[in-house]
Amino acid sequence: MLLHFTKMHGLGNDFMVVDLVTQRARFDEACIRQLADRHFGIGFDQLLVVEPPRDPDMDFRYRIYNADGSEVENCGNGARCFARFVCDQRLTHKREIRVETQGGPLTLVIEDDGRVRVNMGAPRFAPDAVPFDAAEDRPLHDLEVDSETLRVGVVSMGNPHAVLQVENVDSAPVERLGPAIESHPRFPRRVNAGFMQVVSRHAIRLRVYERGAGETLACGTGACAAVASGIRQGLLESPVDVELPGGSLTLEWAGDGEPLFMTGPAVRVFDGRVPLG
Numbered sequence: 275m276l277l278h279f280t281k282m283h284g285l286g287n288d289f290m291v292v293d294l295v296t297q298r299a300r301f302d303e304a305c306i307r308q309l310a311d312r313h314f315g316i317g318f319d320q321l322l323v324v325e326p327p328r329d330p331d332m333d334f335r336y337r338i339y340n341a342d343g344s345e346v347e348n349c350g351n352g353a354r355c356f357a358r359f360v361c362d363q364r365l366t367h368k369r370e371i372r373v374e375t376q377g378g379p380l381t382l383v384i385e386d387d388g389r390v391r392v393n394m395g396a397p398r399f400a401p402d403a404v405p406f407d408a409a410e411d412r413p414l415h416d417l418e419v420d421s422e423t424l425r426v427g428v429v430s431m432g433n434p435h436a437v438l439q440v441e442n443v444d445s446a447p448v449e450r451l452g453p454a455i456e457s458h459p460r461f462p463r464r465v466n467a468g469f470m471q472v473v474s475r476h477a478i479r480l481r482v483y484e485r486g487a488g489e490t491l492a493c494g495t496g497a498c499a500a501v502a503s504g505i506r507q508g509l510l511e512s513p514v515d516v517e518l519p520g521g522s523l524t525l526e527w528a529g530d531g532e533p534l535f536m537t538g539p540a541v542r543v544f545d546g547r548v549p550l551g
């Protein structure tokens with residue numbers, strides 16, 4: 275069968291988006307890895323799958339798979355592209371869309387300027403919620419990596435994040451520390467590793483070595499985790515502009531227990547068809 279898909283990106287974090295509302299297909303880990311390959315496949319950081327909701331109060335279900343085939347709980351840049359996709363495909367006429375993800379419900383609003391504002395839910399810091407092996411919740415945890423002791427903020431945005439503050443993201447040892455943090459044994463489901471440079475109380479620069487995808491040009495949930503950790507440490511104040519290698523996001527958070535809002539672009543690159551099965 276030929277599967278129709280759309281290639282999209284959010285600040286260069288790129289996606290294959292598939293409508294399984296009007297099509298039928300099944301993806302196993304090996305198939306996703308092959309499709310994700312940038313030489314032998316289509317090439318993407320994540321696969322986004324649009325399905326009918328299971329909860330009648332929701333408009334859609336949205337499943338997210340990393341390039342390594344692992345299914346994950348949340349994807350911030352993907353959520354914006356999801357909203358653009360279901361609108362452009364006429365799968366909904368709504369401008370405010372409620373969607374189920376493995377990490378919990380999201381509300382997406384398509385704004386008049388075409389950007390998408392996402393209620394990402396409340397950041398969670400309790401180690402069990404991440405999950406992270408620690409006795410208690412702290413703004414910073416010591417993490418032993420390659421005989422170094424790193425001080426990291428640990429946050430769940432539905433998916434797990436470790437945030438390390440660095441002097442300058444351009445010289446940060448992302449290639450060395452990214453994989454070591456991602457697979458650290460204290461993160462039983464692995465973790466996304468963020469490298470945050472504080473520019474001012476309302477601006478940071480950020481690079482993210484993503485779980486299951488490697489370093490990407492942008493990571494929406496990583497931006498949320500970095501801002502939440504920075505505000506919690508007293509380094510930042512809402513709103514915060516986050517400069518990533520692929521572009522910038524604006525994030526707002528009123529503090530513990532409150533939802534975090536992310537606003538940014540979503541771009542369609544091309545439509546395609548791929549033989550499957």
Ligand SMILES: N[C@H](CCC[C@H](N)C(=O)O)C(=O)O
Nearest residue numbers: 349350351433484485494495
């Ligand atoms: N690699 C992430 C999923 C994609 C997140 C990212 N692309 C975003 O925009 O939030 C994880 O394994 O949790």
